[in-house]
Amino acid sequence: MKARVHISLKNGVLDPQGKAISNSLHGLGFDSVLDARQGKTIELDLKDMSKEQAEKEVDRMCLQLLANTVIENYSIEVID
Amino acid sequence: MKACVIVFPGSNCDRDLKVALTQSMGNEPNMVWHGDSELPETDLIAIPGGFSYGDYLRCGAMAGNSPIMREVVRKAEGGTPVVAICNGFQIATETGMLPGALLRNADQSFVCKDVDLLVAADNERFVGGYDRGQVVKFPVAHHDGNFFADEETLSELENEGQIAFKYATPDGELTEEANPNGSLNNIAGIYNKAGNVLGLMPHPERLISKELGGVDGKTFFDNLVHSIG
Numbered sequence: 624m625k626a627r628v629h630i631s632l633k634n635g636v637l638d639p640q641g642k643a644i645s646n647s648l649h650g651l652g653f654d655s656v657l658d659a660r661q662g663k664t665i666e667l668d669l670k671d672m673s674k675e676q677a678e679k680e681v682d683r684m685c686l687q688l689l690a691n692t693v694i695e696n697y698s699i700e701v702i703d
Numbered sequence: 704m705k706a707c708v709i710v711f712p713g714s715n716c717d718r719d720l721k722v723a724l725t726q727s728m729g730n731e732p733n734m735v736w737h738g739d740s741e742l743p744e745t746d747l748i749a750i751p752g753g754f755s756y757g758d759y760l761r762c763g764a765m766a767g768n769s770p771i772m773r774e775v776v777r778k779a780e781g782g783t784p785v786v787a788i789c790n791g792f793q794i795a796t797e798t799g800m801l802p803g804a805l806l807r808n809a810d811q812s813f814v815c816k817d818v819d820l821l822v823a824a825d826n827e828r829f830v831g832g833y834d835r836g837q838v839v840k841f842p843v844a845h846h847d848g849n850f851f852a853d854e855e856t857l858s859e860l861e862n863e864g865q866i867a868f869k870y871a872t873p874d875g876e877l878t879e880e881a882n883p884n885g886s887l888n889n890i891a892g893i894y895n896k897a898g899n900v901l902g903l904m905p906h907p908e909r910l911i912s913k914e915l916g917g918v919d920g921k922t923f924f925d926n927l928v929h930s931i932g
Contacts, residue, residue, distance in 0.1 A: 636851060637885065639811045688768055691761055691797065693804045694851060 624669050626681045627700040628689055631662035636694050665689060677701045704931055706732035706747040709775065709791075711766045716752035716788065716908060723908035724749065727924035737769040746931050747784050748775055750791030752844075752906060762805060762847045763790060767797030776800055784828060784931060785900040789845055792892070792902035801895055801902045802860070803852035808845070809885025815844040817916070818883055818905060820891055821871040824864040829894070829901045832926030838875045839868075839919040841905035843883055843891075848904040850886035850893075860893055867892035867901055 632638045638660050645659035667684075669677055681699045690697040706724050710717045717734065724732045724747075733743050737755075742748070756765035766772065776798050779785045787795040795801045808814060817840050822833045833839055852860065860866050868891040870882045877889045884904075892903025907920035 637806060637809060637849065639807050639809055639885075643811055688764060689760070691764065691804055693796070693802075693853075694806065 624671055624677060625702045626667045626669055626677055627702065628665045628667065628681060628685060628697055629662060629700070630665070630685075630690050630695050630697045631660060633694060633696050674701050674703065704728050704730075704747070704928055705743070705745050706749060707735050707742055707745040708732045708749045708751060709735050709737060709771055710751070711737040711753065711755035711769065711794075713755045713757055714751045714753035714790070716790075716906065719906070719908045720749050720751045720788070723911045723920065723924045724928075726911060726921070727928040735771060737766065737771050740770040740774060742771070742774050742778060745778075745783065747786070747927065748778060750775070750785065750787040750794055752789030752791060755790055755794065758847070761797070763793030763795075763797040766790075766794045772798055779895075779900050782897070782899055784927075786829070786927070787900065787902040788906055788908065789843075789848075789904055792904055793847065795900065795902045800900050801893055802856045803850055803893070805847050805904070806849040806851050806885075807847050808849050808883075813844075813846045814848070814883045815842075816883070817842050817910075818891070819871050819873050819875075819881065820868040820905060821875050821877065823866045823869045824894070826864075826867065826894060826898055826901070828899070828930045829867065829927065830923075831930050832922040836875065838871055838873060839922075840910065840917055841903075841907050841920055842909045843905045845884070845904055848884040848886065850884075850890040850904075852887065857887060860890075861888065863896065865894045865896065865898075866890055867894055868903055868905065
């Protein structure tokens, strides 16, 4: 089974890379862009287990290593 | 006096720290590999700059979880002095030894230059060689030195005298121009609550002789050795 973890900077935390992306898009004429935030996605290949168990396990991974909750939010998607 | 320098894969200021500590102590520090789980007897732990684990995931994230860091955190909680420089500062925040986090520099560029720093609080052990309010010069060299903490943590740091150094002008003014990376409140270095852990982005170990352009860093290490004894 697979799990996908999406990590993004919390609101209020400066995201210079997002800012650069939004500036570049404006440079290309995409005036519809109001703001851009950059995050990252981590895909995990997991041993078979129940969905609940997988969510718990990946949550522990996020707290211990994958995310820094001082500056980042994360969300977990478990795919059977 | 005995000191340890922790060495991670990708550390690149470990030998500079060894030279600086040897010069001030008169004997060489122990170089301790990240995969070890025990520290030799030590009066000081130094966590060097560099790019541990290639800065993968987040700067300092992997190193913060390496076996030796559990022991470093334990010793720090027991009162052993720890100085964490640049990548070492990032690692120290990742382990929770120090509050806050170091983000990508606000202007996205790697900054490498000498900066002026205001000594912002008293701490005999780490800055007893300077006067509070004095301006000292250390080099910075980093891409992710933009100090961030939530408002509550920030005001606690300010009110409890936990801010060690602030980026300033040569006259000690805290201007936006003097801030090389966008750090909140111009913060360049902080102490933990107990005052025995110092994390800072600038590199005192890189200015320890006149031939290298200055001795403000030598004063830092001489005082550290003198006060720990």
